[in-house]
Amino acid sequence: MDRILRVNLTDLTTRIEETPGEWAGLGGRALTSTIVAREVPPACHPLGPNNKLVFAPGLLSGTSASNSGRLSCGAKSPLTGGIKESNVGGTAAQMFARLGIKALIVEGMPKGAAWYGLRVTRDGVAIQEERELVGKNNFAVLEAIEGRLGKKAGVLSIGTAGEMRVTAANISVRDPSGKLRSHGRGGLGAVMGSKRVKFITIEDEGAPGIQLADPDKFKAASRVFTKALMDHPVSGTGLPTYGTNVLVNILHEAGGLPTRNFTSGRFDGHESICGETMHETIVARGGKPRHGCHAGCVIQCSQVYNDKDGNYLTSGFEYETIWGLGANCTITDLDDIATADSIMDDLGIDSIETAVAFGVAMEAGILPWGDGKEMLRILREEVGQGTALGRVIASGAGAVGRTYGITRVPVVKNQGIPAYDPRSVKGIGITYATTPMGADHTAGYTIATNILNVGGQVDPLKKDGQVELSRNLQIATAAIDSTGMCIFVAFPALDIPECLPAMIDMINARYGAELTGDDVVALGRTVLKTERGFNMAAGMTSVHDRLPEFFRTDPVAPHDAVWDFTDEEVDAFWNF
Amino acid sequence: MIVTVKLFAHFRNGRFKEAEKAFPDGVDCLHVIQSLEFTARDMGIVMVNGLHAALDRPLEDRDILALFPLVGGG
Numbered sequence: 001m002d003r004i005l006r007v008n009l010t011d012l013t014t015r016i017e018e019t020p021g022e023w024a025g026l027g028g029r030a031l032t033s034t035i036v037a038r039e040v041p042p043a044c045h046p047l048g049p050n051n052k053l054v055f056a057p058g059l060l061s062g063t064s065a066s067n068s069g070r071l072s073c074g075a076k077s078p079l080t081g082g083i084k085e086s087n088v089g090g091t092a093a094q095m096f097a098r099l100g101i102k103a104l105i106v107e108g109m110p111k112g113a114a115w116y117g118l119r120v121t122r123d124g125v126a127i128q129e130e131r132e133l134v135g136k137n138n139f140a141v142l143e144a145i146e147g148r149l150g151k152k153a154g155v156l157s158i159g160t161a162g163e164m165r166v167t168a169a170n171i172s173v174r175d176p177s178g179k180l181r182s183h184g185r186g187g188l189g190a191v192m193g194s195k196r197v198k199f200i201t202i203e204d205e206g207a208p209g210i211q212l213a214d215p216d217k218f219k220a221a222s223r224v225f226t227k228a229l230m231d232h233p234v235s236g237t238g239l240p241t242y243g244t245n246v247l248v249n250i251l252h253e254a255g256g257l258p259t260r261n262f263t264s265g266r267f268d269g270h271e272s273i274c275g276e277t278m279h280e281t282i283v284a285r286g287g288k289p290r291h292g293c294h295a296g297c298v299i300q301c302s303q304v305y306n307d308k309d310g311n312y313l314t315s316g317f318e319y320e321t322i323w324g325l326g327a328n329c330t331i332t333d334l335d336d337i338a339t340a341d342s343i344m345d346d347l348g349i350d351s352i353e354t355a356v357a358f359g360v361a362m363e364a365g366i367l368p369w370g371d372g373k374e375m376l377r378i379l380r381e382e383v384g385q386g387t388a389l390g391r392v393i394a395s396g397a398g399a400v401g402r403t404y405g406i407t408r409v410p411v412v413k414n415q416g417i418p419a420y421d422p423r424s425v426k427g428i429g430i431t432y433a434t435t436p437m438g439a440d441h442t443a444g445y446t447i448a449t450n451i452l453n454v455g456g457q458v459d460p461l462k463k464d465g466q467v468e469l470s471r472n473l474q475i476a477t478a479a480i481d482s483t484g485m486c487i488f489v490a491f492p493a494l495d496i497p498e499c500l501p502a503m504i505d506m507i508n509a510r511y512g513a514e515l516t517g518d519d520v521v522a523l524g525r526t527v528l529k530t531e532r533g534f535n536m537a538a539g540m541t542s543v544h545d546r547l548p549e550f551f552r553t554d555p556v557a558p559h560d561a562v563w564d565f566t567d568e569e570v571d572a573f574w575n576f
Numbered sequence: 577m578i579v580t581v582k583l584f585a586h587f588r589n590g591r592f593k594e595a596e597k598a599f600p601d602g603v604d605c606l607h608v609i610q611s612l613e614f615t616a617r618d619m620g621i622v623m624v625n626g627l628h629a630a631l632d633r634p635l636e637d638r639d640i641l642a643l644f645p646l647v648g649g650g
């Protein structure tokens with residue numbers, strides 16, 4: 001039976017607990033959100049002693065199931081003031097699962113000024129005071145820990161941004177190549193920093209490993225599942241070749257590529273930053289067009305991007321980051337954007353929130369539109385040094401807007417709106433408005449059906465069917481986020497009938513359970529309702545389920561689209 | 577009539593990014609697609625002037641036709 005590890009920083013104690021019966025069938029997001037809703041007082045200060053930081057591998061993490069190595073991290077978000085779950089690859093989820101750790105709960109807050117490292121092994125978790133790595137950024141932390149514990153140790157760490165507790169701070173997770181991936185959104189790095197935990201290491205030597213209830217059934221289902229992933233053109237061919245950045249040209253063409261702080265849906269410079277150009281650049285410089293963020297990923301949407309001289313520059317270089325600094329800030333030099341990606345990884349700040357913040361900063365006149373070099377200077381010298389300006393930008397788009405008196409601030413629940421304009425892709429607007437996470441495209445990725453013709457077709461410019469589409473996808477996503485599966489399995493799951501049943505068969509074969517498709521849908525619904533319940537108790541109302549006013553008043557080119565849903569239509573999302 | 581054809585992702589391999597092509601008046605999207613030696617099955621997304629279009633949609637002079645294989649991201 002998997003255990004819960006609990007670390008209390010107030011009295012510097014740790015405990016290993018039996019998993020309560022009602023948590024046994026939960027994993028990933030279902031478990032982090034259940035624990036946060038149960039144990040965190042909704043009205044608490046997110047950076048105070050009553051918030052808790054919860055990590056949980058998914059239900060299938062640690063098994064040989066393809067794409068099942070994702071880790072969920074949850075807490076009350078200092079960015080949104082609501083509940084947060086953020087999902088990441090890397091090696092940690094599989095190590096936790098093999099160690100029989102259902103969840104790691106980090107609670108309390110030290111009284112003194114000391115910083116700590118947490119060391120997870122098969123014997124549990126130990127708290128150790130840390131001096132050497134305080135004030136260091138993520139790459140130095142990863143290198144130092146590799147020196148101390150070897151290449152195999154898993155690492156969760158915060159950079160100096162997390163130490164400063166700015167609300168764009170993220171938590172970095174070591175990946176199989178020794179680089180990092182991020183629990184990006186919602187300022188979870190600030191929560192870790194508030195608890196004065198600089199890093200968490202994981203060693204899985206002597207781990208009990210995973211016992212499958214029915215290995216033969218698991219193997220058979222796993223084969224069907226993997227085949228579906230490989231057969232679908234998006235997960236089998238498109239994502240591995242072009243990565244997520246293939247979307248630049250698609251959204252540009254559809255008029256949904258937010259440009260110049262959301263003032264146009266098309267970007268003249270799209271060809272210089274698009275997935276096709278990036279693919280050619282990567283190949284010409286000897287990088288890797290495909291790369292997995294965790295062992296067992298068969299899709300491999302990630303990549304290794306080298307600089308002009310063929311030296312490693314960054315990886316996990318996603319569409320949202322490239323859109324955010326590219327189209328949204330009108331920067332056309334892909335190398336500047338890649339350099340920024342690497343700096344943001346090192347400092348430990350969310351590349352979406354930061355990019356949206358730069359768009360607002362450019363509108364405020366803090367730096368000129370399209371000035372990639374000044375953007376890099378601000379990241380290095382202002383954010384990196386923790387100056388007042390740097391802290392404002394690293395506190396996100398909402399903070400920049402409030403500080404400089406800007407009204408065009410693309411946020412929902414104070415979280416920056418990512419790479420799809422909700423006026424011209426209306427389904428994603430419903431997701432931004434209603435998800436308990438604050439503006440988050442991954443919570444219910446209607447782009448699949450609005451734009452990509454996956455899972456049917458719903459016209460992106462009309463209101464019809466968008467609420468239902470977003471609701472169905474948000475419910476399904478909440479369930480998938482609980483399995484430890486990467487959300488990109490949704491592409492085959494939407495189109496290939498065998499895919500989802502095979503995933504459920506794997507869960508049943510792993511645990512000796514008898515879940516049906518209906519049970520999985522019920523799980524997704526419960527997760528969403530639990531999260532919304534937390535937000536309501538924290539003081540949110542349906543007024544927080546709204547897009548910023550400018551989306552109603554400012555039509556966006558080329559389709560002159562506006563956000564035209566009534567409040568009642570948006571609120572109908574929750575009728576389930 | 578003249579139609580601007582834009583190709584994306586691996587459709588560009590051995591072809592072009594963007595080209596102006598002459599066609600008889602009133603041809604539909606499928607006609608253009610087949611003239612480039614693609615089949616209907618190759619198509620992921622077809623847009624005319626930034627709007628999703630059916631394969632039998634007739635084209636007009638100066639239309640912009642964008643063809644994408646089935647790709648995606650997120």
Ligand code: SF4
Nearest residue numbers: 293297299300301486
């Ligand atoms: S498809 Fe991409 S995001 Fe998903 S697990 Fe693989 S590399 Fe990670």
